[in-house]
Amino acid sequence: MKTATILVIDDSATIRKLVDSHLSEEGYHVELAPTAELGIELAQELLPDLILLDHQLPGTTGLEVCQQIIAIEKCSNIPFVVSSTLRKQAYAEYLQIPNVIDSLHKPFQPDLLKMTVANALETASMIIQSQSSGAAVPEVINETEKAAISGDLTCFGLREIVDFLNNGQQEGMLEVESARYRTMFFLSQGRIQCVVSPSGDQSLVEQRLPEALKDLSPLLKFTMSTGFSAQMDGLVELLDRKMLDPRLLRSLLRHQAAVLTRHCFRSELQSFSFVAGQPVPKLFRRSPLETSLVSLLVEGALSAPGSELDDPEAMGWTRQGLRGQNLDRTGLAARHVQLTSQLDGPPQSARQLAERMQLPTEEVIRVLDGFAMADWVKTEPLVEQKTALVLEYDPGGSSLFRKYLAEDSNPWSGKVVRDEFGLKLLMKRTKPDVLVLSIPDDAPLAVPSNILADMETLGVNARVGVILSANHPAVDQESAPGVEAVIRRPYSQRDIDIAMEKLAGVSIPEAQVVNA
Structure with missing residues (x-):
């Protein structure tokens, strides 16, 4: 896998240190040039994938440096991001230079730096070509395929949509959207293969990680994305070289899917769309979950904070129709499958079920909470026996x-x-x-x-x-x-x-x- 090289031309030691620190964390190879002369020399030597150029340099300007670099034939397609405290006033000087594809206003936050660089690397070649030829620049990169089905979730629940697609053995990506987040379920062969949320709250997943997985929390920034990036390719390469424990990674991906799925069921969802044939991202093809919706909901309930759970003492639990599902293929733990057999007959409290199953009452409450989200169980008033x-x-x-x-x-x-x-x-x-x-x-x-x-x-x-x-x-x-x-x-x-x-x-x- 080729690592992107970023050349930073900036006379500020503080800026160079900040950029080097944060972009190196992202896996980029960073080269630093404190002067215009060294920057021009390194540009010819390295042929970087992107140059982050300061507009105000000692004895010259970023505009002059940019023009000198792109005048060199082998450097003519190098993209630039210009940084300056002058904001729009400085950027206006670069409007006629097709290689300058974005600006970064000082002072900037590390997250903005990372986002600007990532976007520039992804769109640079297309923008330079479009601006050089005078063609229109597309509004969207990798525009998604047209959805096979879509609609709002005011009439249908997420469980019904997932069941419909899985029962029909549909393969593709189901995207659900709330006011703030988008979450994608990749489906294949009647099973959920992975769940990701590029715009989701990473801390939501991170805070609920079991102790054995906490060291893998930095990977969530990659695993929660749709998986089509250089960083994700790097994870796949680590798996191929057996430098990353596949069992731990699979546990992380399953935990992520469980937390995101539960979050969807607890959120006010607005719409859904299903893109048939959308392939499962490469990482998840190497480590597919091959699981069911109810299994993820139960696992999500097992890791949920106690404040999300409710066990009304005056209510009992009883079974609803399971719609002909094969319990052996749900991915549930054996003891949780056995719990479903105790739910026939009159309603029983969680405490009564725990005593019969010889399980901790809290575990039974959590499993029942997951079952309820999947519409497997319902609560009814308890009748004194x-x-x-x-x-x-x-x-x-x-x-x-x-x-x-x-x-x-x-x-x-x-x-x-x-x-x-x-x-x-x-x-x-x-x-x-x-x-x-x-x-x-x-x-x-x-x-x-x-x-x-x-x-x-x-x-x-x-x-x-x-x-x-x-x-x-x-x-x-x-x-x-x-x-x-x-x-x-x-x-x-x-x-x-x-x-x-x-x-x-x-x-x-x-x-x-x-x-x-």
Whole structure:
């Protein structure tokens, strides 16, 4: 790879030191000339890619030096950037010289210096040729291809656009734009290959770098660009020579993609465009991510500051449709894939899910945050779960209760048994909120004494309902103390609903009281 050579002709030691320091950091080869005579000599010797020329030189002017240099045949195409404290007044003198393509007003900031030099190197040959021939100078360099599809993001979400393109196996560049930033997703074979943002905030990515990657933070100025530059070619060359650890670089690129993707989902996006066939930049072809949107969103959530996360205690998480995705190809960690299997059924809090998965609660909160951005999960109000144990001798009644307790639409869970021994075993294992007991026709209308004794021994303080035949007399607190709900045979699912609501403490309109 050829390194661009910059010749600085300036009598100020301060300016020479500043330019040398900052341009060398950018990978340029810098040569310094404190006098016009040495500058003209070095120009012939080095044939630099660009000359940064001071307008006010001892005994002469930058204009005279420029004219002398370009009069030399082999130096006739060298581009110049003129620097001066006189601003427009000085630059006006160079308007008729095609080799002078830009000006740099003193005093200047290092960032402006770098930007001016980079732009001059990229556009110099085209501008010199255009001005020498009198042709019009193009407004845009490397004008982008026409977008295959484009639109605003007020009707569609970014997730929908990415899914649409990946499901269609589209290859190209998806560009999304907010008020301040542009972010590009390069897609191929239904996967995200890289994410870059030339105008993005580098510090956003840098601040969230894990400790193992902090030494690579200077590379972000290159990896966040679209990748078509001499500096990026240098990184590729380092990879080819095995002077840069490809595993660490891949981790850096993945972290960058995760942070930028999350930032897009948290920003107010304005528009999108997709350029089909736009190739993945060379560096990312050497180290493609081959990942999914949800994987990047989860990784972005794992590195996000705690202030961005929210876990409402009164809300639970439940699964949404995953649109037929193959979870094995998402790029998610195995434990995070397993978490999705715990999200079927009624909503669960992050703490409950963490206990079931034996994972840190904070990790589960972060993963769920990423899932929510991908529309994989949603939050719903938590319903307090209650436990019921049912003693029912009748097979038909047992079947109805099992069906009721298995439904996700009610707050009940529990077991149905057909003998008192089984009931006692279950009371040992759990402390039920409710007991529903079947009373035989020939038994007295009361909670059996042995069951009462077991409840006292085991510390069970449950509300009690009973199942009676149609022949049993009416029930009241005097005839059946402690009984709070009665179900008469034959009964239906609706009868169970009303009785269980009553046992849960829900007020029941008198017209709905079950055959009491």
